[in-house]
Amino acid sequence: MLLLISPDGVEEARECAKAAEHLDIVDVKKPDEGSLGANFPWVIREIRGAVPADKPVSATVGDVPYKPGTVAQAALGAAVSGATYIKVGLYGCSTPEQAVEVMSGVVRAVKDFRPDAFVVASGYADAHRIGCVNPLALPDIARRSGSDAAMLDTAVKDGTRLFDHVPPDACEEFVRQAHGAGLLAALAGSVKAEDLGTLTRIGTDIVGVRGAVCEGGDRNAGRIRPRLVAAFRAEMDRHAREHATTVAAR
Numbered sequence: 001m002l003l004l005i006s007p008d009g010v011e012e013a014r015e016c017a018k019a020a021e022h023l024d025i026v027d028v029k030k031p032d033e034g035s036l037g038a039n040f041p042w043v044i045r046e047i048r049g050a051v052p053a054d055k056p057v058s059a060t061v062g063d064v065p066y067k068p069g070t071v072a073q074a075a076l077g078a079a080v081s082g083a084t085y086i087k088v089g090l091y092g093c094s095t096p097e098q099a100v101e102v103m104s105g106v107v108r109a110v111k112d113f114r115p116d117a118f119v120v121a122s123g124y125a126d127a128h129r130i131g132c133v134n135p136l137a138l139p140d141i142a143r144r145s146g147s148d149a150a151m152l153d154t155a156v157k158d159g160t161r162l163f164d165h166v167p168p169d170a171c172e173e174f175v176r177q178a179h180g181a182g183l184l185a186a187l188a189g190s191v192k193a194e195d196l197g198t199l200t201r202i203g204t205d206i207v208g209v210r211g212a213v214c215e216g217g218d219r220n221a222g223r224i225r226p227r228l229v230a231a232f233r234a235e236m237d238r239h240a241r242e243h244a245t246t247v248a249a250r
């Protein structure tokens with residue numbers, strides 16, 4: 001399982017860089033603009049420069065409206081600024097058809113510019129609270145649009161977590177559908193270390209966190225700390241070893 005960490009700007013990205021050996025993807029966002037809030041192009045560029053070259057930089061395009069042209073152009077902006085993972089939160093899409101239309105535009109805009117870029121279609125585990133597409137529709141939306149991964153996060157950061165809205169067996173189905181479509185499955189949403197056993201068991205490819213590696217577990221007031229990133233990775237590694245042993249014993 002890959003570890004994606006979301007700093008809120010250049011200063012925190014430098015903290016991530018200090019823990020680079022413990023993480024896989026640095027995800028640029030602007031949490032005060034929403035759960036998948038987009039940051040400025042110059043921030044993405046500066047973070048790309050601050051993070052070791054072998055660590056991909058991801059950028060969120062925002063909690064986007066159903067405006068395919070606007071979103072495609074914004075996604076290209078993220079790619080031009082140096083992000084190779086382009087994450088789109090389909091906040092304003094209420095049907096799978098709308099979501100496929102938005103993501104198809106993103107895939108074309110991004111891959112025309114950079115064919116090896118990795119496009120992530122993200123929905124929300126708590127979609128019922130904001131009226132957007134059902135979380136379990138995401139793997140098919142990602143497949144139909146030519147995206148590379150399907151992701152879930154939570155839209156409302158009020159302390160409720162991924163599994164509060166999409167229980168483990170439904171997350172397992174999400175992963176199964178994503179894999180069946182040849183996609184990676186990414187899961188986030190106030191994930192804590194205690195969730196890692198389940199996320200490992202169900203075959204999650206990427207886990208995204210912020211709060212869990214911030215001081216005090218506070219994604220807003222706390223700051224990302226390298227020692228917390230290292231501790232979170234150690235837990236991931238422990239669960240990966242335990243899972244491998246269990247599978248080998250079957």
Ligand SMILES: O=C[C@H](O)COP(=O)(O)O
Nearest residue numbers: 006190208209210211219
């Ligand atoms: O993409 C991952 C998100 O930033 C997760 O943030 P969170 O762990 O604070 O919910």
